[in-house]
Structure formats: structure tokens, C-alpha cells
Amino acid sequence: MADFHQNGVVATLHNFRERSTAEIEKDLELFSKVRPITLILPSLYSELEAPALEKIVDELSGANYISSIVIGLDQATREQYLHAREYFSRLPQEHHILWNDGARLRAVDERLAEANLAPDQPGKGRNVWYCIGFVLGQRNAGVVALHDCDIVTYKRDMLARLVYPVTNPGFPYVFSKGYYPRIADGSLNGRVTRLLVTPLLLSLERVLGHHPYIDYLKAFRYPLAGEFAMRSHILADIRIPSDWGLEIGVLSELWRNYSNTAICQVDIADRYDHKHQPLSPEDAAKGLSRMSIDICKAVLRKLATDGVVFSHETLRTLKATYYRTALDLVEIYHNDAKMNGFSTDRHKEEQGVELFAANLVEAGNIFLEYPNATPFMPSWNRVQSALPGIFEEIQAAVRRDAEDAGK
DSSP states (O other): OOOOOOOSSSEEEOOOSOSOHHHHHHHHHHHTTTSOEEEEEEEEGGGGGSHHHHHHHHHHTTOTTEEEEEEEEESOOHHHHHHHHHHHTTOOSEEEEEETTSHHHHHHHHHHHHTTOSOSSOSHHHHHHHHHHHHHHHTOOSEEEEOOSOBTTOOHHHHHHHHHHHHOTTSOOSEEEEEOOBEETTEEOOHHIIIIIHHHHHHHHHHHOOOHHHHHHHTOSSTTOSOEEEEGGGGGGOOOBSSTTHHHHHHHHHHHHSOGGGEEEEEOOSSBOBOOOOOOTTOTTSHHHHHHHHHHHHHHHHHHHTTOOOOHHHHHHHHHHHHHHHHHHHHHHHHHHHHTTOBOOHHHHHHHHHHHHHHHHHHHHHHHHOTTOOOBOOOHHHHHHHSTTHHHHHHHHHHHHHHHHTO
């Protein structure tokens, strides 16, 4: 059973195991008549060939409170797009597939590029951004949720608990963030959160002093969770990174635009596991190495927008503080794991810390060297202002791809 601790910054909604999933879903079926729920699933085609997504689709088939599902499909040929349509056809909910590599959506992307409004790199952030554009064009969602397609421990109650806080009309929340323990195969996972984000935030506080944004990020038990839900009116005005900084970027936008009293985190699973990225110390453009650089850049940029001044000297101090703090946490995680019958590999954990320390400096140098870089994709309010018919163009592209597939 969870504790009932509150951090005083954002509300934490626990799972005391007193209500069944059926009871929660019964509430959601009622709430969704007023606030229809749309689920966004950003997916690589390769995930259709893995067992995790098969289970996710089976579980979603019983989620009667979901009105619409939007699947963003990346890295797919025409034959693979056709297979994806067949794959998802068993979903009873209305569902749409954005074939991001198809000619029609590529043409939309080229039109946006001509106006300097297109995402400048591929990835999950870009996929989600286009899905948001499609949802806004549909104009029929009251709540929009998002989760990954590689969750091997997926159960439908994860989604029910995630959307409940923002769907219940008696609650004040406009955004909910999922949290859970990352445990699998007798070991603690979640290396980037445990070994990078947590010690980085503690180190920033020690080097820079108290800052409300650092307090805010520290309040989230799992800030990198890919599972979040929000009221649909939020979508048009948020600006998110196109890289691995997506989750931090979304939290930063909520912090910029809303009171903390409108934001919550919710316990959605006793155990969570998904596809593991390699550390990739030999290639900073891949795996957790790239992820760590992108996350560090996202945090540093956000602090800079709040007036924090960084220098090479600051970065050197921050690296030294981070390194010592992270090593202390490696010891704590080891003890926590051992007491609960799990394990951690200290050697690999410290290798991760060494890589993340070097990448923290690399991210800082990139930030200092390219101060004029535009790290965010534009908000859809800005895009629609520049190209008033863009939502209709996206809708038409998705519809015509579906019509051609049905011939």
C-alpha cells in the first residue's frame, strides 16, 4: 500500500487499493460524456512486431470510456502502414493512424518547413506534435492522454488512473503525470531518472540555491514518465522539444502556464517496465547517452529563461557536485534494492554516472555555444495563425491515406 505523503508543491494522488478498476472505469464512462477522452499512441512500426503492443491493444479494447485513439506511426513503408491498419482494426473505439512517412503528411511537413514551422528532427516529440495537431483539428476531445507503446507490464487500470484526475469534473486538475516503480528481472531500472535527473536537480539546488522550478521538478516522483493526461485546451499553446527532452519540456510548459494547484501526479502501477535503451557510451547520438544530453539541455534552457546565468565555471562546479551526489545515490539505491530482494550492478551504475557527468558538460557547452538555437517546436496556436487551414490539411491527409488503403 502506498503512503499518503504530500510534497507541498504538486498534489500526489496515491493508490490505497480500496477501489477496483471496474469502479473507476464506471465513473469514467459517466465523466467522459462531458469530457470525451482521446488517447495518443506514438509508435514506431517495429513496435507492432513486439509483444508489448499486442497486449496494450488487447487491454485498450475493453476501455469503453475512451472515445478516440490516435496512433502516430513512424518509420513505416506503405505495406507496413497497411499492416498497421489491419493490426489496430480490432480496436472498437474510433481510431485514426497518422502515417508520418506517407507522401501526404510529408507534403504537410514540407509546407510547414517552408514557413519555418516544421520540427527539425525526427523522433517521439515530432510524432506527438503531429498527433496533437490532428486532435486539435478533430475538435472533439475534452481530455487527451498519452502513453508509450512498449510497456511490457501494461494493464488497463494504468490508463484509468492516469485520466481520472483530469476527467473528474469535481477535481481542479488540468494535468496529471503518472508515476510508478521501475522494476524488472530482480533489478531496479529507470537509470536516467535515478542516476541523472534526481542527482542533477539536487546538484543544481546546491550550486544555484533555491529556485521554484527546481522545487517543482523535484516534486515529481518520476519526471521522465511518458504517461500523462491533460485537458484538451492546454494543447494549442504548449511548446515542446522534438528530442528526448519531451517529458521535461511538457512539465516546463505546465509550470510556465499554470498554477501548481492545477497539476497532479498519480500512482498508476505497482510495477512498470518497458523497452530498455542501451547506454551507448561510444555514440552520443544514440541510446541513453543522447537522452541524457537532451534532458540536460532542456533543464538548463528552462532555468536560463528564468534568468539563471550559466558559465563554463558554473558547469565545472555543477559537474563536480553532480558526480559526488550521484555516487552517493548509487549507494542508497543499492541498499534499497538489497533490502527488498532486488539487486543493482554498482560497476554499471557508476559507469552510467561517469557518462552522464561528461554529457552534462557536453550539454552545457552546446547551450553556451549556440545561445540562439530554437529548442522547441512551435505551439499549434502559432502554426494556425501563420497557416489558418493547416488543421484541415492534416485531417485531409489522414483521411485520404485511409481511403486509399481501403480500396
